[in-house]
Amino acid sequence: MARFTFKLPDIGEGISEAEIVAWHVKVGDRIEEDQQIADMMTDKATVEMESPVSGIVVELAGEVGESVSIGAALVVIETAGDFSASEAPALEPLTDEVKVAPLSEDQVEVAKQYEAENPGVGAPSSPAPASFTASPAEAGAQSRAFGNDAQPSSTSTFATGPRPSPGKEEDHAAARVLASPAVRARAADLGIDLAQVKTESDRVRHSDLDAFLRYGQGQGYHAPHASHARPDEAIKVIGMRRRIAENMAASKRAIPHFTYVEEIDVTALEAMRGDLNANRGQRPKLTLLPLLIAAICKTVPAFPMINARYDDEAGVVTRHGAVHLGMATQTDAGLTVPVIRDAQDRNVWQLATEILRLAEAARANKLKPDEMGGGTLTVTSLGPLGGIATTPVINRPEVAIIGPNKIVERPIFVGDEIVRAKLMNLSISCDHRVVDGWDAASFVQALKRYLETPVLLFAD
Known part of the structure; x- marks a missing residue:
């Protein structure tokens, strides 16, 4: 087991820091390579951060609305690979007031089950160290406010989502489309045929699914209609x-x-x-x-x-x-x-x-x-x-x-x-x-x- 530290890269324009406007993962989540993990905003644009490795999230670099310096640690991921100490340096506290974010009992149970079914991969067995604060509960609401409706499940932390049933012609077409497991799982949850999603690159990403939904092309996706009064929602003004x-x-x-x-x-x-x-x-x-x-x-x-x-x-x-x-x-x-x-x-x-x-x-x-x-x-x-x-x-x-x-x-x-x-x-x-x-x-x-x-x- 090893820990990989994903540092906030230089995203151009000579900036020194970027603001966290949405987390798409939380401590304890199992993520895949190329899965969207956060949205970072500079003075001019919002940039999607995608994980370069697969593994389990053990540390996050702050709450929505906080800023992260270029080159500072954004996410720490526990992987099955072997990374050197220089690739995963010790992290210094971001603030004097820190919070420990232990795994919930449900997350621990799911992690144990995943480790039993996938020997050699492992899952986190200890709470996140105090050098980083965990993603806040309102991160899901903030992501929805910025157009990211699909969030990782809170009850199945390591689930990858349902897959299309085999045997259908459109499923075979979708299987030929290049996309990460996380993107495929999200598309399956939303009823989207990946073969119908247009992309400027050689593979479908989360931003392509966002654009597909935003333009009303998702034939199998229907937003739920509220039939009762909704509870009050406090939205942090960020980004x-x-x-x-x-x-x-x-x-x-x-x-x-x-x-x-x-x-x-x-x-x-x-x-x-x-x-x-x-x-x-x-x-x-x-x-x-x-x-x-x-x-x-x-x-x-x-x-x-x-x-x-x-x-x-x-x-x-x-x-x-x-x-x-x-x-x-x-x-x-x-x-x-x-x-x-x-x-x-x-x-x-x-x-x-x-x-x-x-x-x-x-x-x-x-x-x-x-x-x-x-x-x-x-x-x-x-x-x-x-x-x-x-x-x-x-x-x-x-x-x-x-x-x-x-x-x-x-x-x-x-x-x-x-x-x-x-x-x-x-x-x-x-x-x-x-x-x-x-x-x-x-x-x-x-x-x-x-x-x-x-x-x-x-x-x-």
């Missing part, structure tokens, strides 16, 4: 949710917002969008968003104060020539703002393609760090939820954010005639320290001209 809270509070605290709303007749724009989609060929279907972004890019050169960033500590406003447009995107982990680089250089089809790519990457938690920062102006849309008007919060240090609202059909007067029209309210929130109300209103009126006469979007 992405904490960063959103801090950023929003800082934005409202530091920026004097004002919001301007204008009604826009998008009848012609919607008609043109329908014609473009009818003749799009293999190109992605156009929504309103790429047309709105194209109109914004046409408008901002005359209003450089809108496409800007304000460093209030240095007292400097930078008016940007290029439009790096942030696109507020809702994910299971919270609001994320991927950035479309050089939006002014893309046509509506290229914008539609990039919007789709970034949205899918955001929801699958696969955005790269350089796709999440450096925006100069943001658009936020509630999509089908619509809304009559919004007062969006500025994405600091930007100075403006634009929010289209739902499109409604209403009768309007055109001369002496009453006609049917498609109308949409457009909101813009601005930083009143650097953008005057007149400038914001003038910008929206110029933007309105492009949206109500959409042929101008394709004119030089």
Whole structure:
């Protein structure tokens, strides 16, 4: 028997530590190689940590919400292999206040049973040393809050889950897919055919299952429906949710917002969008968003104060020539703002393609760090939820954010005639320290001209 210490690797961007936002294992769990063990968050992204070995978890490096330094021990795993002392160094306490996390009686019984059935592998027979705190009870709730619904069983610590029944053609196809035993067990529990799961690598991982479920493709998976009042649940504000809270509070605290709303007749724009989609060929279907972004890019050169960033500590406003447009995107982990680089250089089809790519990457938690920062102006849309008007919060240090609202059909007067029209309210929130109300209103009126006469979007 030997102990393997998995140290938090350098995950780039020059960071010195990462925050634990979810544990997917607990002390006493039997894990397999490549099984997901934790989610670690840096300032820019969440990274999934996977075990490099199989064995039994004997130590965890802290509770959800705590930070771990790069190179420090994250998990200690008892294995059947032989690792040298240099690979499994003694661990120093992380804090002065430590907690011992002994195995429960059920875990000890299961461990003994597993050891009897698997001689030579073994299981932990002593509680975790006091140098590390065990995973907290709320880790399961926190993982669910961040989109990880499947957790290891608390009653069968070493169970690998049911396997698909033999003899079915789809089971043979799934068996040919490369995946760790833990991934196969989870897929079986959820009723997912691994052969139907798309992956960018040569094997299916937990993140691929998350994306598969998130997009509603799991035919055999049905979330339970509550029929009774649920108990109160205390959710620790950590990770992405904490960063959103801090950023929003800082934005409202530091920026004097004002919001301007204008009604826009998008009848012609919607008609043109329908014609473009009818003749799009293999190109992605156009929504309103790429047309709105194209109109914004046409408008901002005359209003450089809108496409800007304000460093209030240095007292400097930078008016940007290029439009790096942030696109507020809702994910299971919270609001994320991927950035479309050089939006002014893309046509509506290229914008539609990039919007789709970034949205899918955001929801699958696969955005790269350089796709999440450096925006100069943001658009936020509630999509089908619509809304009559919004007062969006500025994405600091930007100075403006634009929010289209739902499109409604209403009768309007055109001369002496009453006609049917498609109308949409457009909101813009601005930083009143650097953008005057007149400038914001003038910008929206110029933007309105492009949206109500959409042929101008394709004119030089």
